[in-house]
Amino acid sequence: MKKLKFPTAQTILIIIAGLVAMLTWxxxxxxxxxxxxxxxxxxxxxxxxxxTxxxxxxxxxxxxxxxxxxxxxxxxxxxWKPISIPNTYKQVEAKPQGIFAFIKSPIKGIIEGADIIFLVLFIxxxxxxxxxTNAxxxxxxxxxKTLKGYEYVLIILVTTLIAIGGTTFGLAEETIAFYPILIPIFLAAKYDAMVPLASIYIGSSIxxxxxxxxPFSSIIASDAAxxxxxxxxxxxFIMLGLGTLICILYIIRYAQRVKKDPAKSIxxxxxxEIEQHFGNATNSDLTLTTRLRLILFVFISCFIVMIYGVSQMEWWFLEMxxxxxxxxxxxxxxGQIKEHIFVDLFVKGAGDLLGVAIIIGIARGITILMNDGQISDTILFYASNATTGMHKGLFINAMLYIYGGLSFFIPSSSGMAVLTMPIMSPLADGVGIGRELIVNAYQYGMGIFAFINPTGLILASLAIVKVGYNKWLKFVMPLVIILTLFTMAALTISVYL
Incomplete structure (x- = not known):
């Protein structure tokens, strides 16, 4: 009997889409x-x-x-988005999503997610x-050669810098661009591909x-509250510092174990297969010529311009x-590449990430199924009622888990903020705590679940690195448990300060 293989990211999302369609019934x-x-x-x-x-x-x-x-x-x-009005929830005529709606949902998702999909293809x-060019x-x-003996500095730098991008301007979808660049660097440092995956994705998540x-999380949520x-x-800021430290230590511990004994790699x-795909470059004969330095400078400049545009000039996927x-x-x-060769290289490179683009579309299709079935607001309504009469310590931790659960159905941070904050934030008044704690519970709940949320970015990221979802769960779940306990303790303390 052949050993059963864990399904691909696309199959996982199709299964989830089917379950969501059933849920609408x-x-x-x-x-x-x-x-x-x-x-x-x-x-x-x-x-x-x-x-109207x-x-x-x-x-x-x-x-x-x-x-x-x-x-x-x-x-x-x-x-800038429509917000939900408190105390206006009403049941409406059921709109269950049938087999035809289920089949159409990935296509609708690909059309709706065209902006990020084209970004991925052009990357x-x-x-x-x-x-x-061999640059x-x-x-x-x-x-x-430069980092020999100090390879762990890569983990600290990458995780910290991406965490800074995440906390300041919401660096998330844009990190998809970093995987093909950083994975070969980490492989050359004798780490496995899980280490750069973790440094980038966990850095962004924390x-x-x-x-x-x-502006897409703390600012819009606070405004809506x-x-x-x-x-x-x-x-x-304290949570950011301590949380990032926990994540870096966790990644380094795993990385050092793999470096000493590659067989310990998950x-x-x-x-x-991964080293062949990403071209584990350790050829010391390669010389970094002036032309190659200029090519790398142009490439790195693309990211600097992208980050500046997003954070300072309100750019979005089209401009990126x-x-x-x-x-x-x-x-x-x-690089003096001939025109017909350039076109072939560009098209082939885009084709290599087509699978990632399809994953993004299928995930977006799940959200479309929920919106068309009109069950998102129902889930929000019952979630808000579930906390009635709770003690404030229990209440704030319940909010953490509620927001974690809601993020499966509403993975967009700005969408979650405008939909839920007008409903959830007044609940803080009833238990005698500040509304900023609801904002915290929203951020922390969504953030922790983002480490494993299949309707978020993780499956698209895993597809680039060619790592299975089951292996990622094996790697990250201990960290998720640590961060959850740490966050619960922090939230509980905060309601009594």
Missing amino acids: FVPSGKYDSLSYSKSENTFTQTSLSK TTLTASQETLDVLEIKIPLQKFTSGDI GGIIGVINY FDAGIAWLA GTMCSTTN GINWTTGISGR IYDQKE TVVFFIGAIAIGII
Whole structure:
């Protein structure tokens, strides 16, 4: 009898999509009314199932609707998405998603996720072009010599820098670009591919989990909760520092064990396959010429420009994709690559990441199934009612788990904030704690579950590294348990301070 293999990321997501479609047959459909602000008209629009009402954009309107958010948060553009209106939930006619809706959901998801999908494909294109020049191989060989004996510095630097990106401007989807670059460097340092995967993904996860100035998480959630985003920021900085330290020590401990004995690697059976795919460059004969240095400079500059644009100029996936496209052309010119060869390299490189793009689309399709089945608001309604009458210590920890569970259905941090904060944050008033603690529970709950959330980014990341979800769970679950206990202790202490 052949040994059963763990299913691929695509199959896992298709199974989840099927289960979600079945869920729409059993969970009652329901909706909250929503409120959106029109800057051009300076009016609010209240949308319910039966009608749409235009309201005066005033604080009085917000007070009548029991929305405890200052008007200025809307007029300044801090809240740019429709928010849920408290106490407006109502059950509606069921919209169960049948077999045809299930089959269409991945296609709908690919169409809806076209922005990030094209970014991934163009990143694959530029990787294909730069690999042809041998610039990566030469740079990795040079770095391996430079860091000899101090390879662990790579783990500290990568995890810390990506965590900083996560906490400041929500570096998450963009990290997909880093895997093809950093994995060969870590392999040359005699680590396995799990180490760069962990450094990048866990760095991003702990950073976004402990967001401080992240506009897509802490700022929009605080605004939607009706508090200043700086309220509670000192506690988040402490969580960021301690959480990042725990993650770095965890990764280093595993990395050093693998370095001493490669057979201790969780993915040891894939060692040759992964090294062959990523080209474990340790060839000391490769020389980092001026031309190759210039190519690497252009490539690294793409990331610097991308990060600056996202954090300072409100860029999104379209602009990021253009940066990598221009970078690929510039590298082709510097590398004196003929036009027909350049096109072949770019297309082949994009094709290498097509599987990742499809995973992103299928995951997006799951969200579409839930929205079309109108069960997301129902789950939110029952989750908010579940905490009624709880002691504040139990309440805040229940919120942690509720947000972790909700993030399976709503993996978007900004989407979660505007949907849930107007409903959840007033619950803090009833138990006598600050609303910033609800923001913390939202961030920490989503953040911890993000380490393993199959509807988030992890399956797409694993597909790039060619590591199975089961092996990732084996690696990361002890860390998830440690962080969960640490976070519960921190939240419990915070409600009594």
